[in-house]
Amino acid sequence: MNDKAVPPCQAACPIHTDVRGYVSAIAKGDVEEAIRIIRQVNPFPSSCGRICTRLCEKACRRAQIDEPISIRELKRFASDQTLGLKLIEIPENSYEEKIAVIGSGPAGLTAAHDLALLGYRVTVFDSQHVLGGMLSQGIPDYRLPKDLVKKEVDNILALGVEAKTGLSLGQDFTLEELLKDYQAVFIAVGSQKSLLPKYNGVELNGVIAAVEFLKQVSRGHKPRLGKNIAVIGGGHTAIDAARTSVRLGASDVTIVYRRTVDEIPAGPEEVEHAEKEGIKIIYLAAPVEFSGNEKVQSVRFIKMQLGDLDKSGRRRPVPIENSEFEITADTVILAIGYMPDAEVLKESGLNISRSGTVLVKDYTGITNIHDVFAAGDVVSGPQSVIEAIASGRRVAEALHHYFRTMPDKEEKNFMALKELDDGIVKLINKSERQKMPALKVEERITNFDEVDLGYSKDQAVMEAQRCLNCGAGAVVADNCAACLNCVRICPYGIPFPGKEIAEIDISQCQACGICASECPASAIILQLEAKENNRAELEKAVDIAREETPEILIIGFYCRYGSPIGPPFDEDEVCWLGKFCTGRMDEHQFIYPFELEVDGVVIHMCKNDECRFRDGNQWSKSHIKSAKKILNEIGIGADRLDIISEEDFHNFRNKLHALGINPLRTGKKVKT
Template identity: 35%
Template structure:
């Protein structure tokens, strides 16, 4: 059974977060991009706007704060640059699928089905594909060239986009059923909820989604000096931030929930507050106030006693006679999205009481043969990445349907990795999170231009190094273990327990590799380290074994500056204490001119006491080198003090080797 780390489990598409952070640490950004894109056809979009549930589950939070996973994804997609073409299926099945809606769920389903070899057409009433990504997300959060890059790759896989074609008006569902072998409805939520309260039928009341769409298209909808936004979700916060950029002098968000209860992401609320948005949480609207001439002057609100009832359902109750007046000349409603289902008329498909399209839980089938549905028209509002996951599932189900196979039951075979033991968390050295650089709140509130500037390579490497490689720890081979207590003695975290043989907790082990390097019986394996080999082809190479923390300062650019002397092969290890004698000997056996070991200084390593235990390995290596006739000067050890650049030390070492080789 597969063991999933919490970050991957929290991601609706189960992105291999741990894998792509490891690839970043190795500076293999192409591999990192491929791992991100493996389960997500919107890698660039999600790098900008994903609500990153992975970070909420990150076990690093038990030590200090979560790893900045979304920021690292952004670094990767920008590091690899634009991709031009997605690979197409090599053969075609002769089956045709129509997808209604070009949002994240629809385009994901279309992408997957095209790669299965089916002919796929996506119908949408809009001019450009992208759904709410294109229409509703503010451009300061998602630059449209980023979206177009991902959509272009999806279409290049063989997906046909049919724009400005409204199903139910220009073509019926029955016509699609006659032309295609399967139809998938992925139309999302485009309607807005209203309020049956005095004044809310005023023609000047704005609705959130049309307001955002107009702003994103550059139409600059007019807002007054004082804007009142009613709602507590991410859309409401987007509306408030957009209103500021459109010239409002004062923007207030009225939410029935208290701040900690608001469904909007905490980080987006914080950014809105920084920009000058004012929150009025814990109040519900009662009436829109109008002047004698019918002009909006404000909103009367009432203090909320409780948002949820005893059963946990949303059912606000109010403090009697506790009101206040919120002045405003513009009111924008953002209290929830609803399906628009007029396109279903005449199709025989029925919606539930809330307007959603019911489907079979396992097959996503609707009430019409060959018609399936996925995304928010089925599930209700949710995360963008959840819509992507829904599209994946629909494509898998429809693919099986087209092959004449039954749908598989919901669920998968995996086990979730448990929490980090408290006694281990206390021993993990604290490492500062690398924040996303951005424009000042004042600067960013002046325009719809993007305000997040992206991580530098140095910051990305440092942040990726904060990942604890959860679940990739050491494994003991009981038949080899002599119960000698060595692992228990050297482990910086006190994880091994030795009885008849050693046991190493998968929740507690942080894959530092010290125990595997020290085990005299070779009974401990570590997946990430067992794969290390020294790939060199001639005697002009120098091999540098560097602690992961040191690697952030030994960039490719810096190594290139000294490559005139020798080609350099950088081998990253979790900590210098993980250094194994056989790696050093392998390097010399393959003809390396020299081997350098670059370690962190005291208190700098990501593992406590990281460099201390490698000195014994170096002594044994020098003894064996002497027996083999290899000068001990060819093995070099250096330690990085805080803020120190090791490149000058390595340059001096390279020059000394050159003198040895010349003589």
């Protein structure tokens, strides 16, 4: 059994973000809790919320039913909603060691951030005057606004990290010099040197590299491109370059990619955006020659077809003979690949691989030079931002262990929960993914305003509620009496009789909680919603409500899935508590409020056919019926507890007012 397995999203995330944790916080409207969870492992939530390659979504099991959760958009929502929130305390300087970080991209800054939090003194060097590396220079504003990156960078600097900008390794300082002042140097200079193909004409004017082009634009330049632009490549940079060209006024932009739409690394959403903006994409073609007189005028391509698998597991494009064609181009933007600036690194004495990357021992980033560490793209070659953040985190931890002479931490193994069984998939209701609101094409192609507008609160909550809460379901404790009630009542048929106790395959459990509410030994714990938390939540709500309420205090429970936006209706006398399905509420949850001297309890349930968990309504009704019987017997009265719709509420209230306050309060001071 996958006892220690984590949700697939968390396993897939290079920094193993507790995705389920923050998504479920958003599902109940707790954005602060969400951002706290994100921020624990990621100093760049705003950036990642926009441009992350979201391995999590590729792993999301919701895709087995319909579409994955929009995890990235939810991260963006959490971060956008909490920009002013102070989440991290400025750390105390606990250690003497000083660490130099070269390169202020996500790898370098993440390491700086983590080390500062650990109590080290960190100085970040960058050849540019703006910090953030590719985040602040390589990605156009319409995808990632610079002010957001700056905010995230500033947050890191606010931890006491010192920045020295405009200083390049090799030119302005050497490793040797740094090692005199710093006890360790972390090299995270990235992999920004563009690879240029060796075709005829590549030296012509007008043939430019995408990264340099994007950097120029991000510094405020507006290069003259002409009318016809050919972009070669299929990565994010290629699409960024093409869309940037459109915004600079190019009327005819064509992307040429050598594989098909299925392989394009930029992904379907970026492609869709590009096409909407009028960009043509030619698949299965590669350039053979650039021609022109000093300045490029046209490119000749050859058509490709997909052949055998290559080392990366993708089908290798193979040229088709006699299939050449030509397109006119005033500018050709090459977005084919990148490598680190190997020369500088070599001169610094570092061992370098054939592809120009720095050779390191392992994830700790130890290089051949004592006290010099390296990680990020400079070690791995071009990778995603989240990979860079992950490598920064690992090196920071390794450095800490190194300085504190602690043994290397063993890499924690994040094993993903297995897939949902087909039988279970069929039982789960479909629910459409929320569409990201975006600027209309005509509103966006003339400027660099951010295209995606972000979810509204309602959208975010609804999207978050699509989450299946993988692995947060029911766990059977040792005091299971093996009554097998859970086996009999689970709407998904997941629990089964084990040798001694009932067992629940956590990988399949849908966390409806019905078994937990019905377990006679109270031996089933629903991780998502522990019993103690329920009790504490209720007690707190009653305390708060008591302060402000008038004579009669009513606690109202509603299903969050049924009313995602909030309580089903507003009533001054009702203090609402949202539940993820009221079917998981046991009888005690309905009678306990009365012990807290609440005067009435109402339950607003979903309609019969709308239950997310199939049987929830039936269980709610059964538990309420049983609780009413108890209330009757003890003399509180069954009429104080009821299932209601908005229309019934008036009746209920009148009845309650006629009954008066909870008899347990009689004799005590009642506000009038």
